[in-house]
Amino acid sequence: MMLLRFSPRARTVSPWSRWLWLWLIWSGGMTSLLAAPQAYFVDGFHGGIYGHYPPTFTRYIVDTLRQHPEWKLNLEIEPATWDWAQTNTPEDYAEFKQLIADQSATARMEYVNPAYAQSYLWDISGESIIQQFQYGIRTLRQHFPGLRFTTYSSEEPCFTSALPGILKSLGFQYAVLKNPNTCWGGYTRAHGGELVNWIGPDGTAIPTVPRYLGERLVVADTWDTTGAYNTPEYIDAALAAGITHPVGMCLQDAGWRNGPWLHDGSRAYQPTKYVTWRNYFEDVGVKPPQQDWHVSQEDVQVSLVWGAQVLQRIAQEVRSAENRIVTAEKMAALAKVWEARAWPQADLDRAWPPLLLSQHHDCWIVPYNGRRGDTWADKVTTWTGTSKTISDDLIQQAGASLMPAPVANGDTYVRVFNTLGNARTNLVGVTLPDGWGDAPVRITDAGGREVPVQKIQEVGVTQVLFPAATLALGYATYRLEKKMPAGFSGVSAQLLPDGRCQLENEFYRMILDPRHGGAVSSLQAKHMANRELVDAENPRAFNELRGYFYELDKYLSTTDQLATLQVLESGPLRARVEIHGALGSNAVTQVITLAAGEPVIDCRLKIDWQGSPGIGLDLEQGSGYERNQNRKAFYDDRPKLQVLFPLKLGSQRVFKDAPFDVTASELDDTFFDTWTGIKNNIILHWVDVVSVTHDAGMTLFTDHTTSYLHGTNYPLGLTVQYSGIGLWGRDYSIRGPTEIHYALLPHAGDWEAGGVAVASAGWNEPLLAHEFVATTAPDHSTRSLLSMDRPGWEVPALECAQDQVCIRLYNPSAQPAKRQLTYSGPVTAATQIQLNGTVLRDLPVTKDAAGRAQFDLSLPPFGVGTVRLTP
Numbered sequence: 001m002m003l004l005r006f007s008p009r010a011r012t013v014s015p016w017s018r019w020l021w022l023w024l025i026w027s028g029g030m031t032s033l034l035a036a037p038q039a040y041f042v043d044g045f046h047g048g049i050y051g052h053y054p055p056t057f058t059r060y061i062v063d064t065l066r067q068h069p070e071w072k073l074n075l076e077i078e079p080a081t082w083d084w085a086q087t088n089t090p091e092d093y094a095e096f097k098q099l100i101a102d103q104s105a106t107a108r109m110e111y112v113n114p115a116y117a118q119s120y121l122w123d124i125s126g127e128s129i130i131q132q133f134q135y136g137i138r139t140l141r142q143h144f145p146g147l148r149f150t151t152y153s154s155e156e157p158c159f160t161s162a163l164p165g166i167l168k169s170l171g172f173q174y175a176v177l178k179n180p181n182t183c184w185g186g187y188t189r190a191h192g193g194e195l196v197n198w199i200g201p202d203g204t205a206i207p208t209v210p211r212y213l214g215e216r217l218v219v220a221d222t223w224d225t226t227g228a229y230n231t232p233e234y235i236d237a238a239l240a241a242g243i244t245h246p247v248g249m250c251l252q253d254a255g256w257r258n259g260p261w262l263h264d265g266s267r268a269y270q271p272t273k274y275v276t277w278r279n280y281f282e283d284v285g286v287k288p289p290q291q292d293w294h295v296s297q298e299d300v301q302v303s304l305v306w307g308a309q310v311l312q313r314i315a316q317e318v319r320s321a322e323n324r325i326v327t328a329e330k331m332a333a334l335a336k337v338w339e340a341r342a343w344p345q346a347d348l349d350r351a352w353p354p355l356l357l358s359q360h361h362d363c364w365i366v367p368y369n370g371r372r373g374d375t376w377a378d379k380v381t382t383w384t385g386t387s388k389t390i391s392d393d394l395i396q397q398a399g400a401s402l403m404p405a406p407v408a409n410g411d412t413y414v415r416v417f418n419t420l421g422n423a424r425t426n427l428v429g430v431t432l433p434d435g436w437g438d439a440p441v442r443i444t445d446a447g448g449r450e451v452p453v454q455k456i457q458e459v460g461v462t463q464v465l466f467p468a469a470t471l472a473l474g475y476a477t478y479r480l481e482k483k484m485p486a487g488f489s490g491v492s493a494q495l496l497p498d499g500r501c502q503l504e505n506e507f508y509r510m511i512l513d514p515r516h517g518g519a520v521s522s523l524q525a526k527h528m529a530n531r532e533l534v535d536a537e538n539p540r541a542f543n544e545l546r547g548y549f550y551e552l553d554k555y556l557s558t559t560d561q562l563a564t565l566q567v568l569e570s571g572p573l574r575a576r577v578e579i580h581g582a583l584g585s586n587a588v589t590q591v592i593t594l595a596a597g598e599p600v601i602d603c604r605l606k607i608d609w610q611g612s613p614g615i616g617l618d619l620e621q622g623s624g625y626e627r628n629q630n631r632k633a634f635y636d637d638r639p640k641l642q643v644l645f646p647l648k649l650g651s652q653r654v655f656k657d658a659p660f661d662v663t664a665s666e667l668d669d670t671f672f673d674t675w676t677g678i679k680n681n682i683i684l685h686w687v688d689v690v691s692v693t694h695d696a697g698m699t700l701f702t703d704h705t706t707s708y709l710h711g712t713n714y715p716l717g718l719t720v721q722y723s724g725i726g727l728w729g730r731d732y733s734i735r736g737p738t739e740i741h742y743a744l745l746p747h748a749g750d751w752e753a754g755g756v757a758v759a760s761a762g763w764n765e766p767l768l769a770h771e772f773v774a775t776t777a778p779d780h781s782t783r784s785l786l787s788m789d790r791p792g793w794e795v796p797a798l799e800c801a802q803d804q805v806c807i808r809l810y811n812p813s814a815q816p817a818k819r820q821l822t823y824s825g826p827v828t829a830a831t832q833i834q835l836n837g838t839v840l841r842d843l844p845v846t847k848d849a850a851g852r853a854q855f856d857l858s859l860p861p862f863g864v865g866t867v868r869l870t871p
Contacts, residue, residue, distance in 0.1 A: 038273060039245075039269050039270075039273070042153070042277055045077060046118075046154075050362075053077070053078075053255065054255050056092075058085050059089065059095075061096060078116070078117060079136045079140045080139060082139075082140070086143065110150065112154075112251075114133060114140050115133055115136045116135040116139065117357045117359055119356070120157065120359075120361045120364065121159065121160040121163070121659065122302060123315070123359075124705075125659060126660035127322075127326055128355070130808075132356055133170055135356060151278050153277055154176075156185060156361050157188065157301075158361065161200060161296060165201075165863070170835045174207050175206045177211055178209060178210070178249050180225040181250040184727060186300070187211065187678075189298075191212075192213045193212075193291050194242075195208065195288075199292050200295070201662075202660075207289045211227070214226075214240070215238075216237075220628060229267065231268065231269060236269075262274075298679070305634045305722065306722065307616070307706070307719040309723070309735060310735075311732075313377070315364075317385075318359060318704075319704050320384065324391040328392075328394040329394075329799055331402075332800075333799065335398040337800075338402065338825070339401045341397075344394055357383050363379065400770070402417075411480075412433055413772055413778065414430050414443075414479075415477050417474075417475045417768040418475065418476075419473065420472065421473060421786065422791040422792070423791070425467050425470070430480075430769045431771075432462045433771070439482040440482065442480075442486075443466045443479065443481075451466050452596070453465065453466045454571065454574060464480070467596060467597055490505060490572050491575045494570065501567065505594045507526055507598075508524065510523050510524075517557065518543075518563035519542055520542040521534065525696075528696060533698060535647055540715055543603070544644050546642060546644060547615050547639065550639075550724070552584070557583070563581035564579075564581075565577055571596075573595060583607065588608075590606075599746070600701070603742050604740075604741050607739075609734050613723060615640060616641075617639050618633065619632065624729075625729035631674045631675075632675065633724055633725060634724065634725070638671060638714075640719055640720070641719075645717070646716075647715065649696060650693075651692040652689050654687060656682070656686065657685050658684055659684070660862055667680075668711065670707070682705065683702055683705065683707065683718070686701045686702070689710065695748065697749075698716075699747065699754065701742060701744075701759075701763050702742045703742065704740070706719050718742060720738065721734070743763055752813055757813075758792060789819060789821075796808045803870075806866055806868050806869075814862070817858070818856060818857070819859075820854055821854065821855055821857060822853070823869060827853035828871065832868075
């Protein structure tokens with residue numbers, strides 16, 4: 001950049017020029033007129049004791065800050081790091097604690113990401129995100145009581161569309177959508193403006209520094225943007241775009257010893273000044289933000305090695321643990337309110353942190369890193385196992401406390417618990433007591449009405465299935481008798497004369513064709529005027545498995561070989577058919593289930609691999625992996641093994657859920673094969689394909705976060721398997737069978753009209769059945785702690801603290817909504833609070849005819865609200 005220079009030592013200086021020069025000095029105007037514009041840079045450290053944090057690094061931070069008085073640090077250090085530092089390097093910890101105690105406007109350190117384990121956030125549940133921040137903030141304030149949390153920023157793509165509402169509720173004032181130096185896993189879409197209002201799906205706005213339109217991806221290395229180094233080219237592009245206070249960023253890995261990132265030998269633009277993000281927002285950046293940006297989840301452009309077995313298992317383990325721990329909390333809350341059982345906070349404090357650690361971004365992007373037997377993937381198995389064991393114990397203990405004391409020689413009862421905020425009826429199975437033998441089973445509800453039953457054998461154990469009707473957040477009680485049940489006809493599965501198999505319930509008639517590998521040749525939706533949903537004209541079959549096996553240089557499909565169909569159950573309540581097919585020499589087993597009263601079609605898949613065949617593109621197999629190569633094999637989902645669902649819906653639109661959000665996709669297709677071409681093709685819990693007229697659609701549920709496929713002339717697909725070279729040249733091979741669980745929900749209307757969100761919650765939190773023995777029918781045979789005047793809202797969390805009950809509610813709708821809530825526990829006051837405990841408003845409490853507390857709550861589209869009840 002050309003600098004204008006003015007020197008008082010010029011040989012010829014007129015009196016007028018001399019006076020002008022003296023006035024400029026006096027007025028301070030010389031800098032603004034003659035110097036280059038000021039640029040800014042955010043430096044700091046990222047990592048921690050689980051990721052990377054050498055034992056001497058606290059001392060390094062303290063000493064280097066003292067050596068460089070101009071330096072400022074923005075910290076994204078795992079909170080548990082300070083537990084370790086306090087114990088193992090107490091003197092260094094004490095000096096660091098003294099330095100970070102300064103949280104004034106001129107402070108040299110700001111904590112920009114207090115999340116317990118630096119999760120990507122977009123790959124986990126909304127409640128997990130809240131707990132990441134709450135556990136992290138609690139841990140940090142135990143070490144540094146005066147710590148302020150003003151700005152959220154991350155060196156990894158740890159962003160999700162619903163963050164504005166979560167951050168503001170926690171007390172944050174600002175956010176940053178840059179991650180310039182660690183873009184391996186992705187980056188946000190570039191957007192104009194020095195500061196923008198990041199608008200979340202609930203309408204919450206938070207001032208944000210975006211990735212500038214001129215902040216290009218550095219194609220030469222495939223992990224940087226030009227904002228990582230404050231190069232003259234980067235700053236000049238920002239200035240030319242009207243950004244008057246351009247800022248770059250790099251949160252160095254903890255362990256790097258560069259000192260200030262823009263050291264003397266760097267190519268950084270000058271003048272550049274180090275700032276904390278808080279300092280930049282409050283003292284530098286333009287105010288107010290120049291524009292609003294409604295950030296879609298598709299603006300978070302992220303990708304991992306989807307389909308790799310190791311990543312698949314990590315995602316399954318995390319999902320399973322997420323589901324169990326929130327179920328355990330809700331069960332413990334029922335026991336606390338109704339039976340005065342002590343709230344198990346200590347147990348929950350042992351269950352949540354390991355689950356949060358399993359959500360650490362390093363678990364997902366470098367699963368193979370670490371010593372043999374102690375890789376990130378190994379840690380996830382241990383962490384989620386610990387969390388699930390504690391959660392299961394809590395569920396069992398709470399369930400036992402909510403049932404009468406057992407007696408000898410009494411009648412057998414079953415109490416079925418529903419942890420959702422909506423009443424529902426689903427099948428449950430219970431094991432018959434010892435001594436029941438071959439005796440018949442008759443089941444009646446609390447009113448003495450008989451319900452249908454079906455006896456089944458599961459691994460040598462006799463079970464009985466029945467439809468349990470339960471109220472919201474409560475239970476229902478059923479009695480088992482050794483009497484002949486009444487007949488019932490509802491669901492069936494039968495082999496047809498031509499070898500095909502027909503499954504049927506009140507919602508569907510489904511045909512499986514063994515000549516095409518057991519694919520679904522017809523799926524008629526009875527509740528949609530017998531609409532046919534399978535596109536028979538498509539070259540791909542419905543529920544077909546297909547992928548490119550590069551060592552064989554050809555695509556393999558389950559439709560290539562004849563399958564064997566076996567009816568496992570044929571009603572009257574549940575029909576299950578097992579499909580035995582193959583992919584080449586690899587055995588494939590699928591189990592499809594229809595149940596009475598349930599519109600969800602359940603599917604389980606198992607592939608028994610012969611060795612570790614290569615599946616997907618083979619770009620790196622011959623030439624070797626280059627980390628700076630823009631095009632990589634694992635980006636392209638099309639040749640990966642996938643299960644496909646061609647739908648007879650005409651022109652189609654796609655919707656997909658995200659943490660506390662639902663995104664209407666704007667993608668023409670989900671396909672890309674380069675780092676610079678990343679698209680958000682993520683399925684968290686579900687993806688929904690609907691006709692453009694919104695008259696019909698189908699939802700795909702999955703038991704783990706992964707990628708989905710869809711395009712104008714490409715059917716909906718779920719990524720099942722990739723085997724080949726992944727990030728950093730690691731061999732993402734197949735090690736043992738592949739097992740996944742997914743489900744389908746055909747529906748009329750769009751995803752809202754089809755009740756997709758409620759169905760997804762139920763699929764993830766099934767009913768819980770506990771048996772007990774009593775001499776007479778127990779009191780409170782049917783009970784509900786919390787109900788709503790209309791269904792649709794979710795209850796992500798139910799917690800107790802200091803004898804108060806906190807209920808988290810989520811409105812999974814694109815429309816604002818109001819509900820009247822009825823609570824059956826003691827209440828003297830109800831308040832809506834922020835996630836940091838700040839009171840938003842009092843909620844007037846009235847009583848219904850039964851004396852139960854009632855109060856109203858309004859939530860915006862995709863809004864999350866927390867209600868605190870004081871008994």
